Amino acid sequence: MPEQSSVIGVAAASSEQQPAAERLAAALSLPCYSLDQIEQGLLLLLQADRLVLRQLGPDAPGPVMVDFVDGKAAHRRKFGGGRGQPLARAIGLKNGWTPRVLDMTAGLGRDAFVLATLGCSVEMIERSAVVHALLSDGLRRALADPEVESIAARMRLHRLDGRDYVAPPDERPDVVYLDPMYPHREKSAKVKKEMRLFQLLLGEDQDSAELLETALGIAGHRVVVKRPVKAPPLTERVPSLSIGSPNTRYDIYLTGPRHADA
Secondary structure, X not given: OOOOOOEEEEEEOOHHHHHHHHHHHHHHOOOEEOHHHOOOEEEEEEOOOOEEEEEEOOOOOOOEOOOOOOHHHHHXXXXXXXXXXXXXXXXXXXXXXOOEEEEOOOOXXXXXXXXXXXXXXXXXXXXXXXXXXXXXXHHHHHHOOOOOHHHHOOEEEEEOOHHHOOOOOOOOOOEEEEOOOOOOOOOHHHOOHHHHHHHHHHOOOOOHHHHHHHHHHHOOXXXXXXXXXXXXXXXXXXXXXEEEOOOEEEEEEEOOOOOOOO
């Protein structure tokens, strides 16, 4: 689905970043502002060392960025449970099998990074130009960090609508991973800041069923769909099996020979 008009443009946090902000704005076909020109709206802000998505105005949540080095990514890398965690089991990571994964809805790239940490080569697809820019910035910083550069090197990013994906010859992914946006019915104050901004930016996925059908025709062994634990399956198609955690469920659709039981 096309991006909504809530992103009003790009700005630089200081004059030193202004030329780079102007180049980014041109690449995204967005206007470039100085911060004193605007008071409200959703803005890509180029800081000294990173790119962030920021909402301006009263009661706005904090900025969102892609960070594979510190914060949640570092915690999951160090304490996430390895191949025994639900995501890894859903992907099929055990008995010595390390699949090639296509993440068809990359978002902030957190699950893709977890899988790359566990040894998978991960191809990420993101159709939003704004989210793709955030991901590109996060990967750039990760590749420059000695502690995670080898992990980031296993991640490739493409700006593409998943429905248009064509697997390169002899590189059909073993697993296709889907984490579609879904409607949040909680009061806005309770919704994570990342989801609040993503809802403003992208709205809800209206073509998740099409993505699933595309994924089923691509995946060599399985498609894994991330869902809220109490949500129904993505479509009327019944999953082969599911793996749950306290807040999340992974619906698994087997498409070929299994290297390991889930």
